[in-house]
Amino acid sequence: MRTVADRYVLLDRLGSGAMGVVWRARDGLLEREVAIKQLLLPDLAPRQVEEACQRAMREGRIAARLHHPNAIGVFDVVIEDGRPCLVMEYLPxxxxxxxxxxxxxxxxxxxxxxxxxxxxxxxxxxxxxxxxxxxxxxxxxxxxxxxxxxxxxxxxxxxxxxxxxxxxxxxxxxxxxxxxxxxxxxxxxxxxxxxxxxxxxxxxxxxxxxxxxxxxxxxxxxxxxxxxxxxxxxxxxxxxxxxxxxxxxxxxxxxxxxxxxxxxxxxTRRRRTGVLAAAVVAAVLVAAVLTASFVLDRDRTTTASGTGSTTQSAPPQSKVFTTADVTAFIEQHFAKLPGDTAGARQDWVPEFRPAEAGDDQFWKQWEAVGVYGEPVVSSTSSQDDRFAVELDLTLREQGAAARGAPQHEVTFARHRLDLVVREGALLIAHSRDVTP
Missing domain, CATH: 1.10.510.10 (Transferase(Phosphotransferase) domain 1)
Incomplete structure (x- = not known):
């Protein structure tokens, strides 16, 4: 096996590029695995090779000053066969x-x-x-x-x-x-x-x-x-x-x-996971409480029946949607577009659902659709079952990416959506362009 600087034994080749080849190697002195990057010096005159080696040594010393868990550590810079070799931390x-x-x-x-x-x-x-x-x-x-x-x-x-x-x-x-x-x-x-x-x-x-x-x-x-x-x-x-x-x-x-x-x-993902886990735990606790309440109510009813009176339990309350719920609904709706227009239409109330042909034709003109920034959500009823949402959309024309589209081929549009709660679910009731 080949050895570099009489110390590093090259084990296997990890990859290569225009500027060098990277090897997994064994540091024979400290008995640890390292990565060695051999820099290539294509078509350079002897003076320029010397300059490149000096620069590599200088920058190697500078890079070795950095010690951070998110940076590959630099251990050594050596010259082998007239080429600089950078000895670094090995990370699978x-x-x-x-x-x-x-x-x-x-x-x-x-x-x-x-x-x-x-x-x-x-x-x-x-x-x-x-x-x-x-x-x-x-x-x-x-x-x-x-x-x-x-x-x-x-x-x-x-x-x-x-x-x-x-x-x-x-x-x-x-x-x-x-x-x-x-x-x-x-x-x-x-x-x-x-x-x-x-x-x-x-x-x-x-x-x-x-x-x-x-x-x-x-x-x-x-x-x-x-x-x-x-x-x-x-x-x-x-x-x-x-x-x-x-x-x-x-x-x-x-x-x-x-x-x-x-x-x-x-x-954000960790918090959402934590919220979901908390919601599951809360749901279990609520179910337990409801079960206990049902048993107690049943016992009370049975007991009271002997005296000619009954006790009625209160009807369950409907879900209360928060601003975060509305924002998540809007984001998942536009994430379906432009590819899944049929799925996006299911987010509308049935009586105002866009006509299939016209809706598909509209979204086909766009290659990509995105929500720009955070939607602005406000409740429009005291029962929190109606919401108004204002948001900015970015719309890229079909074929724009392939053409290397300049900035003006991406359209920014401001929209207002009216949402309602139906049978415990958020649905879109109205949408209009309010671009200034």
Whole structure:
């Protein structure tokens, strides 16, 4: 077996890319598994190879300063056969890019959970004066135990930087690049935050924020001018994504500011699970109480019958819907569109249910439909059985994503819905466009 630096025994190849090859290896000195990334230096002159090695050593020392549970630790940087080798923490994992290739998109809560761990590491890095410079799904690792860690703090771009200087060309992943970097600015924490936003956007929207472009020059132009396709499927993450993907660096929030926000969004699923569990327990307790009450009432009735009197139990009360219930109903309704128009029509009261042909024709013109921000819910009756809901929708035209649609091809519309409670269920009674 091959040994690197007379210490690290290469065991098996984990993967490779344009900038290097990653191996699982054994540290013979400390008796532990590590990951070794051997950087490739394609077509560089001897002086440029030396410069790349020096840069790798320098950035390796910088990256090794960061110790955080959500960042892959850097243990060592060595030179083997004239090429820099980065020795890192080994994490049995899959990259986020692999996960997205398999699943397409992730629910907003899951994307927030992953993003919360990434931004926690970025906050620590920025506090230590370290800029990652290459946040993207390929550099986010999802451990087999669910842990999330980011890797490649600047090291993977060390040889690339030399190549850019030499040829004047831009290589590497452009889809997650901040606009100011496409215009020639130096990387800084604000650029990392844009790339974080682009990575979260890819998780929920299924593509990078600049859409698809036929060539790198066209993509660079879209990046440099900030032509982000507005999110339509990101739900509660949409307002944060809008801020992270701001074209001006000064308009983006810092990692420290975003950490708590993403953690709170990620906690939504746990809270909902807890509420559901509590509801189940409450239902069991209520059932027990009702059963006991029934027995007592029955006994009272039986006893009273001998004296010629009976006791009537009170009728059960109907469910009271909260603002959260109404919001959840609205979100699940629009989640069915545009694909499941038949299912969406079942959310209407029968007498006002949209005609099938016209309803299908309307929704066929849209490729994606999303609720932008939080719906505004108000009760319109003292019995809380009627609600008015105002919400903003984002509507992307059919074929827009394939064309790399510019911003103006996504329509924003404000709607008002009137909801009623029928037989213990929420239903839509009326809908109208109130776009200013």
């Amino acid at each position: 994992s899959r990259s986020l890019s692999e996960v997205l290739k398999e699943r397409g998109t992730l629910p907003a809560e899951e994307a927030a959970r992953i993003g919360a761990q990434v931004v926690a590491a970025l906050a620590a890095a920025h506090a230590a004066g370290i800029v990652h410079r290459d946040i993207k799904p390929g550099n986010v690792l999802i451990g087999h135990d669910g842990a999330v860690k980011i890797t490649d703090f600047g090291i993977s771009r060390s040889a690339d930087d030399v190549s850019v200087t030499r040829t004047g060309a831009v290589s590497g992943t452009l889809n997650y690049l901040a606009p100011e970097l496409a215009r020639g600015a130096d990387p800084d924490p604000a650029a990392d935050m844009f790339s974080l936003g682009a990575t979260i956007y890819a998780m929920t929207e299924g593509q990078p924020p600049f859409g698809r472009a036929e060539n790198d020059f066209g993509l660079l132009y879209k990046i440099s001018t900030g032509q982000v396709v507005p999110p339509t499927r990101s739900g509660p993450l949409t307002p944060l994504l809008t801020r992270l993907l701001a074209i001006e660096p000064a308009d983006r929030p810092t990692a420290a500011a975003v950490t708590g926000e993403l953690a709170a969004l990620a906690d």
